[in-house]
Amino acid sequence: MARRALITGITGQDGSYLAEHLLEEGYEVWGLVRGQANPRVSRMRKLLSDVQVVRGDLLDQGSLISAVERVRPDEVYNLGAISFVPMSWEQAELTAEVTGMGVLRMLEAIRVCSGVSRGGSSGMGEQIRFYQASSSEMFGQVSETPQNERTAFHPRSPYGVAKAYGHFLTQNYRESYGMFAVSGILFNHESPRRGAEFVTRKVSLGVARIKLGLATELRLGNLEARRDWGYAGDYVKAMRLMLCSGKPEDYVIGTGRMKSVRELVEAAFSAAGLDWERYVVTDQTLHRPAEVDLLCADPKKARTQLGWEPRVSFDELVAMMVESDLRLLTDGGDPHDDGSWP
Numbered sequence: 001m002a003r004r005a006l007i008t009g010i011t012g013q014d015g016s017y018l019a020e021h022l023l024e025e026g027y028e029v030w031g032l033v034r035g036q037a038n039p040r041v042s043r044m045r046k047l048l049s050d051v052q053v054v055r056g057d058l059l060d061q062g063s064l065i066s067a068v069e070r071v072r073p074d075e076v077y078n079l080g081a082i083s084f085v086p087m088s089w090e091q092a093e094l095t096a097e098v099t100g101m102g103v104l105r106m107l108e109a110i111r112v113c114s115g116v117s118r119g120g121s122s123g124m125g126e127q128i129r130f131y132q133a134s135s136s137e138m139f140g141q142v143s144e145t146p147q148n149e150r151t152a153f154h155p156r157s158p159y160g161v162a163k164a165y166g167h168f169l170t171q172n173y174r175e176s177y178g179m180f181a182v183s184g185i186l187f188n189h190e191s192p193r194r195g196a197e198f199v200t201r202k203v204s205l206g207v208a209r210i211k212l213g214l215a216t217e218l219r220l221g222n223l224e225a226r227r228d229w230g231y232a233g234d235y236v237k238a239m240r241l242m243l244c245s246g247k248p249e250d251y252v253i254g255t256g257r258m259k260s261v262r263e264l265v266e267a268a269f270s271a272a273g274l275d276w277e278r279y280v281v282t283d284q285t286l287h288r289p290a291e292v293d294l295l296c297a298d299p300k301k302a303r304t305q306l307g308w309e310p311r312v313s314f315d316e317l318v319a320m321m322v323e324s325d326l327r328l329l330t331d332g333g334d335p336h337d338d339g340s341w342p
Contacts (some may be wrong), residue, residue, distance in 0.1 A: 001025055001251060002026050002028045002271055003026075003027050003028070003074045003075065003089050004027065004028045004029075004030065004032065004071065004072065004073045004074050005022050005028070005029050005073055005074065005076070005077060006030045006031075006032060006068070006073040006075070006076045006304070007019060007022075007030070007031050007032065007069070007076075007077045008031075008032045008056075008070050008076075008077070008078050008079055008080035008102075008106065009032075009078075009080035009081065009133075010031030010032065010051065010053075010079070011031070011033070011080030011082075012079060012083070012195075013193040013194050014133065014232055014235070015031065015077075015079050016124065017191070017193070017232050017233045017236045018077060018079065018192060018236040018239060018240075019031065019051050021088040021233075021236050021237055021240065021325050022240065023050055023107035024119065025240065026122050027042070028052075028053070028246055029050065029051045030052045030053065030054055030071045030073065030079070030268060031051050031052070031053050031054070032053075032054055032055075032056040032067055033053050033054070033055060033056075034055065034056070034057050035326075040134045041202040049106050054070055054071055055067065056069045058080050058098050058100075058101075058102030058105060058106065059097055059098065059102070059105075059145075060105075061105045061108065061109065064106055064109075065109045065112055065113060067109070067129070068109045068110060068246070069113050072113075072153070072158065072286055073128060074126070074128065074129065075128065075129045075130075075131070075167070075243050076106065076110060076128055076129070076130050076131065076279065077131045077133075077239060077243075078102070078103060078106050078130065078131065078132050078133060078166075079133045079229050080098065080102060081099040081102070081133065081162075081163075082094060082095040082098050082099050082159065082162075083099075083161075084195065084197050084198065085157050085159045085160075086101060086197075087089065088157050088158040088159035088162070089158060092158040094189050095158045095159055095162050096158065096161075097333045098162075099159060099162035099163060099166065100162035100163075100166055101165075102166075103165070103169050103170065104166075104169055106130070106290045107130065107150050107169060107170065107173045107179070107181065110128045110179070111173070111177060111179065113128070113153055114127050126180065127180060128179075128180075129180040129181075129182075129243045129248075130170070130173075130179060130180065130181040130182070130217045131182055131183075131239050132166055132181065132182070132183040133183075133184060133186065133239075134167040134170075134183040134184060134185045134186070134250070135159075135160065135186060135281060136186065136187040136188065136228070136252075136254070136295045136297065137155060137156075137157060137159055137160035137163060138155050138160050138163050138164045138167060138185065138297075139151055139152075139154065139155075139295060140153065140154040140155040140156035140157070140160050141154040141155070141156055142294065142295065145294060145296050146228075146256060146296040146297055146298035147252065147295065147296065147297060147298060148252055148297075148298040148300070148301070149185070149250055149251065149301060153167075157218075159225070166183075167185070167250075167315060170182070170183045170250075171250070173182070174248055175187070180243070180248045181240055181248055182241055182242045182243065182249060182250055182251070183250045184239055184250070184251055184253050185250065185251065185252045185253065186226045186235055186238075186253045186254070187227070187228040187229075187230065187252070187255070187295060187297045188200075188229045188254075189226060189229070189231060189232040189234070189235040189253075189298075190229060190230075190231065190232060190321065191231060191232040191317075191320075191321070192204075192320060192321050192324035193232070194321075195234070196335045199220070199261060199264070200229065200264065200318075200321065201321065201325075201335075202218075202321045203218065203220070203234040203264055203265055203268045204318070204321035204324070204325045205325050205329075206218035206269055206279075207268045207269055207271070207272050207274065208272070208322060208326045208328070208329050210272075210274065210279050211273075211274060211326060212326070212329055212330065214329065216279070217280070217281050218265075218279055218280050218281070218285045219280075219281045219282075220261065220265070220280060220281070220282060220283065221282070221284070221285075223261045223262040223265065223280075223282060224260055224261070224262065225261050225293060225294070226258045226261075226291070226293065226295070226296070227258065227259065227261075227294075227295050228254040228255055228258055228259075228295055228296045228297045229255070229259055229264070229314055229317065230253075230255045230310045230314075230317070231310065231311070231312035231316075231317045231320075233312070234310045234311050234312055235253055235310075237308065238251065238253045238302060238306060241306040241307070241308055242306065243304075245305070245306065249301075251299075251301055251302045251305075251306065252297050252298060252299055252301065252302065253295070253296020253297065253299060253302055253308070254298075254299050254310075255297065255299070255310050255314070256296065256297055256298060256299055257296070257314070258294060258296040259314055264318065265280055267314070267315055267318040267319075268318050268321070268322050271315075271319040271322040271323070272322055272326070279296075
């Protein structure tokens with residue numbers, strides 16, 4: 001029989017790519033949604049017609065237990081979160097509840113529904129495997145570069161703190177209950193489906209607007225921040241590999257190469273045949289309260305143990321995003337409605 005997967009955050013960038021990948025691998029895919037009237041849910045079901053949905057909310061323990069009982073998944077991928085880092089300062093409590101406590105609620109739902117007790121005994125057959133979407137933002141003010149699975153965390157935002165809480169909870173449930181629970185520490189991964197508020201998509205949209213004569217400038221914050229950027233479609237494949245491995249372990253997923261926001265800007269404007277220095281304006285009000293200056297992955301463990309490698313290069317990714325947003329705006333689409341989804 002086909003393996004059955006339940007995905008939280010299925011209407012987001014990673015959720016959509018993961019659902020596509022699992023469907024291609026022959027899975028039965030379910031998405032956890034708070035309500036089916038949401039236009040994002042309607043769009044997701046149109047694009048991914050084979051995905052089934054179940055109601056549930058990471059803020060509501062009872063609803064998660066009901067969802068797990070109904071779906072009876074082999075695998076759960078917890079991608080749901082308040083994921084826009086600047087918003088986590090404005091809504092710190094909500095970020096903690098969804099991004100942090102939501103992990104606890106889902107782990108408890110799995111434990112309760114599986115009948116798992118301390119020590120790892122289960123009243124069911126093969127226990128549910130759990131994937132937690134951890135983040136490179138947990139490293140924050142880094143103690144070493146590049147960062148690997150043993151690098152200490154020093155998060156610099158409420159989002160990073162909440163992700164660290166969820167990461168340690170996943171580790172704790174693995175060690176305390178013998179659950180097959182893993183965390184993927186994913187570095188920045190982007191695509192044309194990225195939300196318009198994120199810097200990569202802000203840049204690609206800004207370039208497209210300028211190219212089409214719809215804008216004359218692009219305002220950005222810290223151009224010197226450095227990140228390890230990859231393609232989301234590559235990264236979701238690592239998630240499945242983690243749950244298909246023989247032993248539950250955590251993995252860092254990234255390219256191992258750093259690029260600055262300035263280099264991102266240069267690549268995006270170059271893809272549109274424009275000189276970035278004519279259009280980019282730095283704005284101090286767009287800087288984070290506590291900046292994360294550089295993040296770079298050491299993905300050796302994922303490469304050697306999972307056989308995972310990123311396929312899409314940085315320049316290919318940036319060009320893909322610019323081209324997608326040029327098509328979107330030319331066709332009159334709304335970038336804030338994720339209309340760039342193919």
